[in-house]
Amino acid sequence: MELPEVETLLRELAQQIRPRLTPDSVLVGMHTGGVWVAEKLREQLGVKTPLGTLDISFYRDDFGRRGLHPEVKPSRIPFEVEGRHIILVDDVLKTGRSIRAAMNDLFDFGRPASIQLAVLVDRGERELPISAQFVGVHLNVDGHQDICLNRTESGQLSLSLDDAKGRL
Amino acid sequence: MRNNPQLNKNGELQHLLTIDGLPASTLRHILDTAESFLGVAEREVKKVPLLRGKAIFNLFFEPSTRTRTTFEIAAKRLSADVINLNVGTSSQSKGETLLDTVDNLAAMQADMFVVRHSQSGAAHLIARHVAPHIHVVNAGDGRHAHPTQALLDMFTIRHYKKDLTRLRVAIVGDMLHSRVARSQIHALTTLGVPEVRVIAPKTLIPSCAERMGVQIYHDMAKGLKDVDVIIMLRLQSERMRGALLPSSQEYFKYYGLTSEKLALARPDAIVMHPGPMNRGVEIESSVADGVQSVILSQVTFGIAVRMAVMSILMGNEAGETA
Amino acid sequence: MKIHIRNGRLIDPKNGIDAQRDVFIAAGKVAAVGAMPEGFHANRVIDASGLVICPGLVDLSARLREPGYEYKATLESEMLAAVAGGVTSLVCPPDTDPPLDEPGLVEMLKYRAKSLNQARVYPLGALTQKLAGERLTEMAELHDAGCIGFSHADMPLSDTLVLMRAMQYAATFGFTVWLRPQDAYLARDGVAHDGEVASRLGLPAIPSCAESIALSAILALVRETGAHVHICRLSSREGIALIRAAKAEGLPVTCDIAVHHAHLSEMDIGFFDSNCHLVPPLRSQRDRDALREALADGTVDAICSDHTPVDDDAKLLPFAEAEVGATGLELLLPLTLKWAQETGVPLSAAIAKVTAEPARILALNNGHLGVGQPADLCLFDPEQYWKVEPASLNSQGRNTPFTGFELQGKVRMTLVEGHVVYELPDEG
Numbered sequence: 001m002e003l004p005e006v007e008t009l010l011r012e013l014a015q016q017i018r019p020r021l022t023p024d025s026v027l028v029g030m031h032t033g034g035v036w037v038a039e040k041l042r043e044q045l046g047v048k049t050p051l052g053t054l055d056i057s058f059y060r061d062d063f064g065r066r067g068l069h070p071e072v073k074p075s076r077i078p079f080e081v082e083g084r085h086i087i088l089v090d091d092v093l094k095t096g097r098s099i100r101a102a103m104n105d106l107f108d109f110g111r112p113a114s115i116q117l118a119v120l121v122d123r124g125e126r127e128l129p130i131s132a133q134f135v136g137v138h139l140n141v142d143g144h145q146d147i148c149l150n151r152t153e154s155g156q157l158s159l160s161l162d163d164a165k166g167r168l
Numbered sequence: 169m170r171n172n173p174q175l176n177k178n179g180e181l182q183h184l185l186t187i188d189g190l191p192a193s194t195l196r197h198i199l200d201t202a203e204s205f206l207g208v209a210e211r212e213v214k215k216v217p218l219l220r221g222k223a224i225f226n227l228f229f230e231p232s233t234r235t236r237t238t239f240e241i242a243a244k245r246l247s248a249d250v251i252n253l254n255v256g257t258s259s260q261s262k263g264e265t266l267l268d269t270v271d272n273l274a275a276m277q278a279d280m281f282v283v284r285h286s287q288s289g290a291a292h293l294i295a296r297h298v299a300p301h302i303h304v305v306n307a308g309d310g311r312h313a314h315p316t317q318a319l320l321d322m323f324t325i326r327h328y329k330k331d332l333t334r335l336r337v338a339i340v341g342d343m344l345h346s347r348v349a350r351s352q353i354h355a356l357t358t359l360g361v362p363e364v365r366v367i368a369p370k371t372l373i374p375s376c377a378e379r380m381g382v383q384i385y386h387d388m389a390k391g392l393k394d395v396d397v398i399i400m401l402r403l404q405s406e407r408m409r410g411a412l413l414p415s416s417q418e419y420f421k422y423y424g425l426t427s428e429k430l431a432l433a434r435p436d437a438i439v440m441h442p443g444p445m446n447r448g449v450e451i452e453s454s455v456a457d458g459v460q461s462v463i464l465s466q467v468t469f470g471i472a473v474r475m476a477v478m479s480i481l482m483g484n485e486a487g488e489t490a
Numbered sequence: 491m492k493i494h495i496r497n498g499r500l501i502d503p504k505n506g507i508d509a510q511r512d513v514f515i516a517a518g519k520v521a522a523v524g525a526m527p528e529g530f531h532a533n534r535v536i537d538a539s540g541l542v543i544c545p546g547l548v549d550l551s552a553r554l555r556e557p558g559y560e561y562k563a564t565l566e567s568e569m570l571a572a573v574a575g576g577v578t579s580l581v582c583p584p585d586t587d588p589p590l591d592e593p594g595l596v597e598m599l600k601y602r603a604k605s606l607n608q609a610r611v612y613p614l615g616a617l618t619q620k621l622a623g624e625r626l627t628e629m630a631e632l633h634d635a636g637c638i639g640f641s642h643a644d645m646p647l648s649d650t651l652v653l654m655r656a657m658q659y660a661a662t663f664g665f666t667v668w669l670r671p672q673d674a675y676l677a678r679d680g681v682a683h684d685g686e687v688a689s690r691l692g693l694p695a696i697p698s699c700a701e702s703i704a705l706s707a708i709l710a711l712v713r714e715t716g717a718h719v720h721i722c723r724l725s726s727r728e729g730i731a732l733i734r735a736a737k738a739e740g741l742p743v744t745c746d747i748a749v750h751h752a753h754l755s756e757m758d759i760g761f762f763d764s765n766c767h768l769v770p771p772l773r774s775q776r777d778r779d780a781l782r783e784a785l786a787d788g789t790v791d792a793i794c795s796d797h798t799p800v801d802d803d804a805k806l807l808p809f810a811e812a813e814v815g816a817t818g819l820e821l822l823l824p825l826t827l828k829w830a831q832e833t834g835v836p837l838s839a840a841i842a843k844v845t846a847e848p849a850r851i852l853a854l855n856n857g858h859l860g861v862g863q864p865a866d867l868c869l870f871d872p873e874q875y876w877k878v879e880p881a882s883l884n885s886q887g888r889n890t891p892f893t894g895f896e897l898q899g900k901v902r903m904t905l906v907e908g909h910v911v912y913e914l915p916d917e918g
Contacts, residue, residue, distance in 0.1 A: 055204060057218075058204075058205075058208075058246075059217060059218070063218055063482075066483070068479050074203055074204040075204070076207070081212070108211050173761055265806070265807065288691055288762070288808065289808045289809040290808040292762045293764075297806070309692075310692050311693075374688070374689035375688075375689055376686040377689060380689070
């Protein structure tokens with residue numbers, strides 16, 4: 001299966017987001033792929049406020065089955081969340097569980113005015129009532145496969161299909 | 169018996185009983201995870217839902233408000249339910265054995281025991297006895313080990329000194345009776361600190377101490393020369409008069425940390441103390457409160473480190489230990 | 491009852507026999523060795539092919555826990571354990587509750603033991619009343635009641651004047667004084683050897699000099715009083731050196747070690763294995779090696795089990811609080827064989843350490859199978875491996891640091907005074 005170029009998807013996403021952007025908008029990327037996407041979007045959209053990053057390991061709903069992720073990264077929200085319009089960014093949207101965890105995480109920093117969701121790829125298969133406002137592309141993929149976002153040393157992003165590891 | 173009773177069959181931490189025998193990667197993983205938890209205290213909501221619905225029993229057979237409180241805060245920031253028991257005063261005096269008490273609490277659906285006991289090996293005994301789904305954290309057993317204290321000390325050193333592999337660390341005081349010192353020494357040597365010194369009179373140093381990878385000094389002026397980190401140990405008041413030491417005055421004169429002695433260390437040396445301090449016995453107030461003291465940071469970091477330990481243990485697959 | 495044991499390998503160290511010989515038993519005694527006596531008609535013929543026939547073991551220390559500690563073990567359970575281990579004579583220390591400090595207590599114990607018709611029991615009387623280290627016991631009365639010697643067990647006797655008087659008094663009657671050397675002050679609160687392991691585990695320690703200081707004092711008192719002293723449970727290299735010198739000097743001393751000290755060291759404590767909480771403590775590997783060597787060269791006269799059954803509850807405690815001791819009657823023979831095999835000591839010399847040698851210390855005419863001797867003997871399979879597990883022991887005490895060990899040498903049959911008192915049940 002031919003996967004789209006990430007650069008194309010980023011341009012598509014930026015185009016969708018730009019009209020909805022307010023001077024107050026901030027971007028929050030979800031570790032690890034979402035942070036990469038959010039970094040690129042922030043550049044393209046010219047958002048001034050520093051990027052927020054979330055590691056949802058402490059909010060996952062599968063902790064009891066899988067334990068703590070071996071590489072937890074700190075969540076850094078370098079701005080006041082209270083009353084903010086937040087655009088949450090992730091690489092691939094599937095079940096929606098990560099997004100739920102991320103929203104819970106965000107709310108523990110304060111009460112945002114709104115949260116919108118931007119994803120590079122929406123592959124459907126939702127298990128929770130969550131939808132993205134901004135989508136780079138909709139893809140249908142075999143359930144046994146993961147769509148992965150990869151980054152080269154030079155910062156080049158690309159998508160690949162791998163056998164599923166089973167995380168949500 | 170000869171295997172490491174802390175690890176499950178996958179080599180993951182099932183219990184945290186001692187630093188002795190743990191690989192450096194495990195220690196680093198705990199410290200790295202603690203970094204992530206550090207931010208939790210600065211948020212609007214100072215907790216994460218990671219251990220929601222888990223029951224953690226603080227089982228203290230020896231009174232210690234401070235340590236118990238830091239474990240309690242750590243557990244609550246992880247959203248666990250915390251039950252505090254000071255057993256020393258209740259059932260033990262009625263003739264119930266240690267394991268009877270543990271069985272009773274396990275029947276109340278405990279997921280983790282945080283244990284403090286006056287006897288070396290008590291935490292190991294409990295860990296061997298409990299059902300496989302229960303995790304045990306040693307919060308200090310006799311003179312043996314106090315692994316979370318050692319980990320928070322390592323976190324503190326790493327925070328201020330970054331690279332542990334080029335440091336000189338001096339531990340000053342009563343190593344003989346100190347579980348903190350034993351755990352610190354294992355942690356320091358495991359994490360690659362090239363020079364660990366212990367400074368104390370001969371009565372306070374156990375035999376074969378050098379086999380734990382430390383250099384022994386009896387002269388504080390020599391021992392503190394050019395060190396990057398000074399860890400002062402607490403001297404229990406009952407040790408100050410008698411066959412171990414003649415008086416607290418003489419001890420302070422020869423082994424207390426004063427600003428003059430501190431000047432022998434490297435100018436950027438940090439001063440640490442596991443608390444509670446005996447000012448004027450092992451440390452001068454001006455040093456304890458001085459710019460080189462990181463004693464209060466230790467307390468802050470202690471909570472993040474204990475959150476990391478609890479969440480890593482609870483997340484590891486339960487099962488038979490190796 | 492006449493018994494003919496045939497096709498076995500007879501090892502009788504005292505009589506210098508290690509060969510295939512038949513043994514003939516009549517009227518409870520050894521009637522003949524080798525050729526069948528004229529007109530001998532056996533009621534029972536025992537085929538000992540592949541087995542060793544040796545004198546019944548003489549154990550210099552086995553706690554039977556009666557009177558006073560019947561919840562830990564009973565005379566019935568421990569006497570069965572003894573014969574299951576091939577032990578036909580055993581010495582029990584006086585640290586019962588109450589201690590064996592009155593003739594009535596000794597008579598009762600002897601009577602109870604005799605009524606079980608198993609191993610012979612030789613009690614040691616208490617050296618001081620209540621083992622309190624203050625007043626002497628009625629040693630002569632106790633001797634008449636059946637005490638084979640006098641001991642302070644593991645109780646401290648720090649008043650050297652009392653010790654000297656006790657030795658003088660015992661010497662008056664020619665009684666042997668059994669002492670375990672340990673300085674009470676240096677050993678106070680200690681639970682493990684003062685070495686690497688105790689330091690690492692943070693266990694209160696007992697230095698080796700606790701043994702050598704006390705032993706030096708005892709040896710000086712032997713010179714002073716002329717008393718015969720048997721030194722119990724040596725544990726250190728320094729202690730061995732002192733005994734070696736004392737024997738060279740010609741002092742009337744003998745000594746033993748507990749069999750676990752021939753195999754284990756402080757390292758075996760691992761992570762607080764309370765089965766390794768023993769008295770004296772397991773010392774360093776160098777000490778252990780010195781003990782093994784001293785056994786071989788005769789400095790150490792005998793090996794005992796120091797059998798101490800402990801109930802599970804008393805072991806399921808933090809190391810220092812756990813009760814000391816290990817069950818050992820059933821492990822004495824295989825562990826002695828293990829020592830011999832590992833150090834290249836001939837089987838016959840090894841068996842002497844648990845038969846003829848302890849009998850010599852006790853001044854008993856047993857521990858060998860000369861014609862006319864009481865037929866106390868043991869048949870064991872020297873090749874058979876068995877795994878030490880709680881269920882494999884007859885002793886009520888399951889506490890042993892050897893749990894899980896595969897040991898070689900299994901007792902098949904034990905006879906006391908010509909009666910079969912133990913037969914290993916058929917497997918399957």
